[in-house]
Amino acid sequence: MKKAVHFGAGNIGRGFIGLLLSKAGYEVTYVDKVSEIIDAINDKKSYTVMIAGEKEEKIMVENIMGILSSDEQSVSKAIMEANIITTAVGPEVLNKISLQIAAGLKMRLMKKTVEPLNIIACENKVGASEFLKHEVFKFLTPAEIAAIEPSVGFPNAGVDRIVPPQKNDDILSVMVEPYFEWVVDKKAFKGAIPEIPGMRAVEDLQAYVERKIFTLNTGHAVAAYLGYLKGYKTIQESLKDSKIFDTVKGAMEESGKYLTQRFGFSVEKHEYYIQKTLFRFQNPALNDEVVRVGRKPLRKLGPEDRLVFPAVKALELGENPVNLASGIAAALEFDYKGDEEACIIQHMIKTVGIDETLYKICGISPEHPLNKMVKYALVKTI
Structure with missing residues (x-):
């Protein structure tokens, strides 16, 4: 099964990006600092997304696991094995996860992993993936950057889905609006563009x-x-x-x-x-x-x-x-x-x-x- 690592197990992560990755056939590993959410993910191994339309629709999200962001070794290993990495942590947190991503990319180099990897920051910020790339590269040597750049892409993205704060009986359940948009810069992908229904690769991002x-x-x-x-x-x-x-x-x-x-x-x-x-x-x-x-x-x-x-x-x-x-x-x-x-x-x-x-x-x-x-x-x- 294809593997995705998603930073940010909050409502947007679970109710939007993680949902689409799961529906596309990925095993989704959530990385987050909130132990209560990570423990629930590993205990239940599934959660429900409720679509708040004229008629409420419920979607079960499965094939998930969680890693605490403080478990640096496990995060690096997950990055090493990932086919795609996404984030929904908030623009101000991107620099805080960059060291972990850099460590995972170094591990990929050590294991001589050559498969293309795309890292997409799904944030409310123009040029978020480019910003993340800049932050990640601060922790890499020029030689490591030269080895990584040919196979690791940081395509910028635009995301849109209203996911309001909510309190549900189940800590993992999340309600979202029916509408969403996830558009990604077609030109910035490395390798084949992953087939993720709901994600559109566009020329004019x-x-x-x-x-x-x-x-x-x-x-x-x-x-x-x-x-x-x-x-x-x-x-x-x-x-x-x-x-x-x-x-x-x-x-x-x-x-x-x-x-x-x-x-x-x-x-x-x-x-x-x-x-x-x-x-x-x-x-x-x-x-x-x-x-x-x-x-x-x-x-x-x-x-x-x-x-x-x-x-x-x-x-x-x-x-x-x-x-x-x-x-x-x-x-x-x-x-x-x-x-x-x-x-x-x-x-x-x-x-x-x-x-x-x-x-x-x-x-x-x-x-x-x-x-x-x-x-x-x-x-x-x-």
């Missing part, structure tokens, strides 16, 4: 990745921050508010001006993609909390991220991104005490003022037209 980030992630963030300000608990609840719904849709359409111009998406098809995304957000079975979707606002307010970047691009195209400006303003007002980054932003606004905060976090200078738009939106939200 950047188009898919940016479409997702600047549509789904943009809309999700705007809904979360506006919903939080109005006291709503979930995305689904927030979007029942017609003003929030219209602002979210408007923000997605504003970012769509850039996407259709940049990648040549037809306006009609992109509008359908927006409508489909809004429909997904409103799935009543998901109950996605606004504080979860809005977490880590420092990153989400970055100049290259889901709110500021499309707003700047819309302005460059002569558009007036009032809805994106409202989303940015609402993110600056996100004062959830349980979020460290939200607290940092609030402290910054109080100590250095809004102009300096916009410049330091968002890269928006006081002279930039977006500065005035955001400040106007702030006055409206206060």
